[in-house]
Amino acid sequence: MKRIGLLGCGAMGTQIALAIDSGQIPATLTHVFDESKEKSALLVEKLTNKPEIVENSHLLSSNPVDIVVEAASQDAVMDVSLSVLQNKKDLMIMSVGALLDESIYDILSDACKDFKKTIYLPSGAIAGLDGIKSVKNELESLSITTTKHPRSLKGAKFFETSDINLDEINSSTVIFEGTAKEAVSLFPANINVAALLSLTGVGSEKTGVKIVADPNTEKNTHHIVAEGKFGKMTFTIENYPDENNPKTSRLAILSAIETLKKYCLNDIQIGT
Ligand SMILES: NC(=O)C1=CN([C@@H]2O[C@H](COP(=O)(O)OP(=O)(O)OC[C@H]3O[C@@H](n4cnc5c(N)ncnc54)[C@H](OP(=O)(O)O)[C@@H]3O)[C@@H](O)[C@H]2O)C=CC1
Ligand SMILES: O=C([O-])CC(=O)C(=O)O
Missing domain, CATH: 3.40.50.720 (NAD(P)-binding Rossmann-like Domain)
Known part of the structure; x- marks a missing residue:
């Protein structure tokens, strides 16, 4: 054992x-x-x-x-x-x-x-890494859009220097757009999935990340798009958050x- x-x-x-x-x-x-x-x-x-x-x-x-x-x-x-x-x-x-x-x-x-x-x-918190791993050498673009309720994004380092006030967001709002490398350091407890994608695919400087705060969602949703010579893959994972930590998906x-x-x-x- x-x-x-x-x-x-x-x-x-x-x-x-x-x-x-x-x-x-x-x-x-x-x-x-x-x-x-x-x-x-x-x-x-x-x-x-x-x-x-x-x-x-x-x-x-x-x-x-x-x-x-x-x-x-x-x-x-x-x-x-x-x-x-x-x-x-x-x-x-x-x-x-x-x-x-x-x-x-x-x-x-x-x-x-x-x-x-x-x-x-x-x-x-994502699916599809098996496919992305297989087409790694033919990937031309890879991106992830993560949508969470504002309460699931609270406390991130990003807000120390941003003017965005999560409590004032009342409709779906893109709060961050950049590379996986930037995203992971600004949202360390929210976007480890972007690191997984980067390490599987084209690296952290070429993996695009968008983070959306949506007060009308109860889910942590990850939408992944991978394109290249092999064709195109899209994955949408609509996760329920863990009941003890809304940042983390079940x-x-x-x-x-x-x-x-x-x-x-x-x-x-x-x-x-
Ligand atoms: N790979 C993925 O897809 C995902 C990864 N994650 C990551 O997994 C990790 C665990 O998630 P989760 O359990 O929900 O988080 P929690 O915040 O619920 O639990 C983490 C625990 O670890 C403690 N801790 C933090 N740093 C240290 C340290 N250096 N040494 C010892 N203990 C420490 C925390 O203490 P304290 O509260 O005092 O800081 C807390 O008790 C997080 O980093 C999260 O971002 C989450 C979801 C998806
Ligand atoms: O659990 C999730 O949906 C994603 C997450 O927090 C992470 O990747 O760090």
Whole structure:
């Protein structure tokens, strides 16, 4: 049975832990960490098989786990990823935006080879990465338009320097248009999906991102358009947000659970 260490005990971390505890993911959750001690304690309280709460994030991978699952933040990814690999543990990353920093990406990619370990990036809140991966070398344009309710965009770094007041938006409004590289740094908890698309396709400077605030939607909608010599692909994913964190879609959590299930099972694997 695989042993899992969990970094981040928020909306996603909690659902992943419950999926392990119920046997849906055939593994043991042995260690957890969150910078909020209260959140780690609250999570452990919900579980039948209680993991140990470690004192800092680096202690997750110095314990005998097979994989560290990150469901915390881009800062957490920057802080622990290399040491996880150096400790010869696999790593699953949800805060994928951190990997758009090219030096981080290259260092981690080299470390995977050096330590013979793998970093898993689930498809998260979108679908279609299998197709985009296959046509990667023929892509001529790739873009994503993400529409969320203003409450799901609150707190983003973007608003520190923008005149836009989310509370005053009363109809569907484009609040950002730029590259995935810019989007991921200005909306770190909202548009990791643009980082996934970039890494799969044409890179973060060539992947276009539009962010729309719509007070009349209850969904987190991602509309992806990929075009090239192969033809054209469009994907529209209309996600319901998680009930505890409106920024995060339910699909992102289910995708994390499915990726972990695949990691823990020896079985027939379907899809690219
Ligand atoms: N790949 C994808 O498609 C998607 C990725 N995500 C990303 O997944 C991650 C988890 O999402 P979610 O669970 O909804 O977020 P939450 O905010 O609900 O939970 C994150 C938890 O991690 C904690 N945390 C943040 N930074 C650190 C750190 N450096 N060390 C330890 N703990 C930390 C937070 O504490 P505190 O609250 O005190 O900051 C919080 O308790 C987020 O980064 C989110 O942006 C989300 C949706 C889709
Ligand atoms: O969950 C979503 O819809 C997308 C999201 O927050 C992200 O990519 O960071």
